[in-house]
Amino acid sequence: DGGITQSPKYLFRKEGQNVTLSCEQNLNHDAMYWYRQDPGQGLRLIYYSQIVNDFQKGDIAEGYSVSREKKESFPLTVTSAQKNPTAFYLCASSPTGGAFGYGYTFGSGTRLTVV
Amino acid sequence: QKEVEQNSGPLSVPEGAIASLNCTYSDRVSQSFFWYRQYSGKSPELIMSIYSNGDKEDGRFTAQLNKASQYVSLLIRDSQPSDSATYLCAPFQAGGFKTIFGAGTRLFVKA
Numbered sequence: 001d002g003g004i005t006q007s008p009k010y011l012f013r014k015e016g017q018n019v020t021l022s023c024e025q026n027l028n029h030d031a032m033y034w035y036r037q038d039p040g041q042g043l044r045l046i047y048y049s050q051i052v053n054d055f056q057k058g059d060i061a062e063g064y065s066v067s068r069e070k071k072e073s074f075p076l077t078v079t080s081a082q083k084n085p086t087a088f089y090l091c092a093s094s095p096t097g098g099a100f101g102y103g104y105t106f107g108s109g110t111r112l113t114v115v
Numbered sequence: 116q117k118e119v120e121q122n123s124g125p126l127s128v129p130e131g132a133i134a135s136l137n138c139t140y141s142d143r144v145s146q147s148f149f150w151y152r153q154y155s156g157k158s159p160e161l162i163m164s165i166y167s168n169g170d171k172e173d174g175r176f177t178a179q180l181n182k183a184s185q186y187v188s189l190l191i192r193d194s195q196p197s198d199s200a201t202y203l204c205a206p207f208q209a210g211g212f213k214t215i216f217g218a219g220t221r222l223f224v225k226a
Contacts, residue, residue, distance in 0.1 A: 040218075045213065090158055101146075103164055104149075106159050
């Protein structure tokens with residue numbers, strides 16, 4: 001079955017450490033997105049990519065980095081510069097090309113905790 | 116003004132009633148709108164999309180759109196306890212080619 005796989009499900013980060021969250025999709029979608037969700041809050045866009053080897057900053061990109069070397073993969077690195085990384089991280093994908101946009105398919109998420 | 120405004124709730128309705136979830140948005144250019152359901156601790160799931168003014172029905176769900184008023188709503192008929200979740204309103208910004216999410220309305224359906 002097609003879908004988006006995020007790993008790991010839970011991740012613990014020590015102070016000053018970089019960590020990478022994995023996101024893989026087999027839906028043949030061009031666009032991929034990373035969102036952060038804090039308790040009781042909405043989704044905030046970190047980075048998005050509409051095509052391989054290209055990506056744009058979202059609303060809260062500081063302290064994060066991404067790469068898009070393959071259509072299927074869009075990993076997110078949370079760097080030590082991100083001072084408050086504890087959150088629920090969601091990866092999503094969608095087709096592109098339509099004037100009205102498309103709904104997103106989300107992965108199951110990664111819960112990151114600073115210890 | 117927030118780009119997408121939703122009443123955070125919780126909205127509590129008895130089983131079998133109609134639940135009405137409302138959303139207003141600030142971007143007049145938005146052409147399409149999506150509703151997602153998010154169970155506690157889980158990721159969002161797309162349940163409805165609407166592009167034209169008026170109503171769109173899918174099973175027990177009806178989405179309503181009024182672009183002139185910049186208002187979109189989701190009605191859930193015959194509400195069930197399994198509908199208890201947070202519902203996210205998400206307009207698509209064609210100019211920036213991205214979707215903006217509201218903070219969501221928590222719905223609680225009492226058995």
